[in-house]
Amino acid sequence: MSEAALYVVATPIGNLEEMSPRAQAVLKEVDLIAAEDTRHCKQLLKHFSIQTPSLSLHEHNESQRIDQLLNLLAAGKKIALVSDAGTPLISDPGYLLVRQVRSAGYPVIPVAGPCALISALSASGLASDRFYFEGFLPAKTVARQKRLQALADYKATLIFYEAPHRILETLADALSVFGGERQACIAREISKTYETFYTASLSEVQAWLCANPQQVRGEFVFLVEACKANTSADTPSEEAQHLLELLLQEGLALKRACHLVANVYAVKKNHLYQWKLQQSSGCAES
Structure with missing residues (x-):
């Protein structure tokens, strides 16, 4: 790590044992960590006895931080980018920074690790040869239904992130648009204590979640099987x-x-x- 570079470092999505030795070494050796939430980051750094200073980089200040971080790179500094959990830029900030750093001619080096959507897909039982990651759907009902309608005929497994306070509404909309027979999977709290996977038809998934209100908590990945060929x-x-x-x-x-x-x-x-x-x-x- 002799030259200035931006390291895009994946961090655990739940179980801290997911933190790779390489990720730990990079976070110890860089000069600065750009973190989505410095409070969350400091807890992680403390667990691994990492003393590197951090500053915030989130969706509201990313554009303002770029010049500051480019100046540090110009001074020969090494910077790590982390999100609250998983691989940065996947439904998290960082794209603008990575683009500008690359345009300025500095290396951008990924430090591979956990990613919730890939973990969910690998264990869902749904087809993994082709998939489409949508991220978070619109919060408003009409916009969400419209977006689901646009995805209804995709010949690929659909993958969404969803918040616990909207998961039941999203399931209801998906059932309305896709029909109850299409296979789906709820992946909740991946790699954490209460990790749960439930794969069944959309109507069965909705009934199961409604019957188990204790499951409507935590971080969700919601997957829906691909649209079958028209018959x-x-x-x-x-x-x-x-x-x-x-x-x-x-x-x-x-x-x-x-x-x-x-x-x-x-x-x-x-x-x-x-x-x-x-x-x-x-x-x-x-």
């Missing part, structure tokens, strides 16, 4: 199509109309919604 079963029956068209002619919103038709004919609301969008798109193009 003829995805095309609504003529009766369902006819009723949907009648409801739309009466002025009902598409989402509401799909909900009513799905209840009458026991079809998936999402299939109706996507079918109508495809029909509308085809008419617009012809």
Whole structure:
């Protein structure tokens, strides 16, 4: 570690034994640690007897910190970047800093380690050959449902982070958009004392979480299996199509109309919604 560089250091997401010897050595040898929360960081440093000074770098001050940290690099200093848990930049601040440091010609060196989304995927039982990480969904219901609708046809396992006070709402919206049969997984408190994995259909996952309020705590990773290839079963029956068209002619919103038709004919609301969008798109193009 002779030259100025920025080290992007992964830290434990729960179990402190995840802290690699290399990560400990880097944090001891750098001149400064840029931490998402210095109070949280100091607890970690104290556990490993690391004396390196730290300063805050979070979403509200990252832009203001960049010049200060670039000046330190120009003076030959070595800096480590850490988040509160896991690998920095994954739903955490640091992207602007890394981009500017690289643009200024300084090395950016990853120190690999824990990452909640990868840990959850590896143990979920869902397909891992293709996945899409969304991070946190919008907090507002309408925006969240709209975003889930945009992801409904992705042919990849979907991975989300979610806060405990929104997990039940997010599950309800996912059930509404994706349908109850699609497989899903709740991964909670990964590597911590109360680590929990529950994989089942979306409807079963929702029922399980609602029946176990003690599980609605801590840090969540929420995974949903990929959309399967379209089949003829995805095309609504003529009766369902006819009723949907009648409801739309009466002025009902598409989402509401799909909900009513799905209840009458026991079809998936999402299939109706996507079918109508495809029909509308085809008419617009012809």
